[in-house]
Amino acid sequence: MSIKVIKPGLATSVQDKGREGYYHLGIPPSGAMDQYAMTLANLLLKNDENAAVLECALLGPELLFQQDAMVAICGARMVPKIDGQIMPLDTVLDIKAGQTLRFNYPTSGARAYLAVAGGIDVPMALGSRSTYTLGSLGGHEGRRLIAGDELPIGQPNAHCQVGQSLPEEFITNIGKETILRIIPGMYIHRLTDDAVERFYEDSWTVGSEADRIGYRFKDGRPMDFIPRKPPFGAGSDPSNIVDACYPIGSIQIPAGKEPIVLHRDAVSGGGYATIGTVISTDMDLIGQMQPNYKAQFKPISMAEALTARKLKQEKLQRVRERLKHS
């Protein structure tokens, strides 16, 4: 008994919170790009918060349920339809064996998270069920879903209630323009003062190639690096350095033109100067940015970043309390 994939959608993959602890070996964390939305979907179903879900990017899949199941969909506004009937987001839905789940196109956001009561029960790989497609690791056979795949489901929690929904206040409002907060460094000193000013001033548009590895931003003015003779081991482009580590969220600007923010399937290092890092709290926002959405980068201090993270954790704690007592 399982869920059968009729149409896979554009880029649907199994994800959980991610695979921590192997980035130094070149294996990135992977996991849901909007961790908050993934967690909400699991909390609604009273699943383990780390239960594996389906991350449905831009164009949702068509799924045939071969057993009765309860599901919840959070994140991008991709309205679900069960056998053609429109159903609510952010709500525990009942699906009977033989019914088909489809999605409308996203009216806002980029990734919907489909959680199933009991979780998607694919095997663990290095402590996680998340798919890392470049490394063919984890998830369902280490890749995105394709038509014909069958996904096993775990045992649902007995307290899971059909119709339970998320209070409005906890749903992220996804706009077409976002402010991404960053901590400047390690190599921002390599940019001219003018370039740094432009980077913060300009409005940047998400490129169509943006994916789980990284988001490329366009339409800002080019930026100059301070001229220097490249040190031994660095490439000849002014944006090159001697290879260094790339944190998740780090921003590189190849040739000073289009900034790239690395996301959860990124490579762990390379030879571009990273001029800052998007704070972990705002990485969820990037996961919901469609191509052609716009962002501005805003520098903040480490203390402010930690406060932002604490506020997000407190919000999640309030969700846990609310759903526990309802």
Add this chain to the structure above:
Amino acid sequence: MASIEIISPLPGIFYRRPSPESDAFANEGDQVDNNSVIGLIEVMKQFSDLTADTKGKLIRFCVEDSEPVEPGQVIALIDVEE
């Protein structure tokens, strides 16, 4: 005659031809049917076909070649016999 809107389900870049040197998939005035490809949407390093999904006469493209599009945006209009 009734006019039907072909909408893009995806955000990305809309292309009217399979490669820069090729002819357009379809032109204004062409007869199209359910399986006629009228363009491509490029997103996340993938190209997805946009099909007419209806039988009739393509009367107008509402988006230029190589322009950005968003989900739900009208790409073309098709006149169908009632």
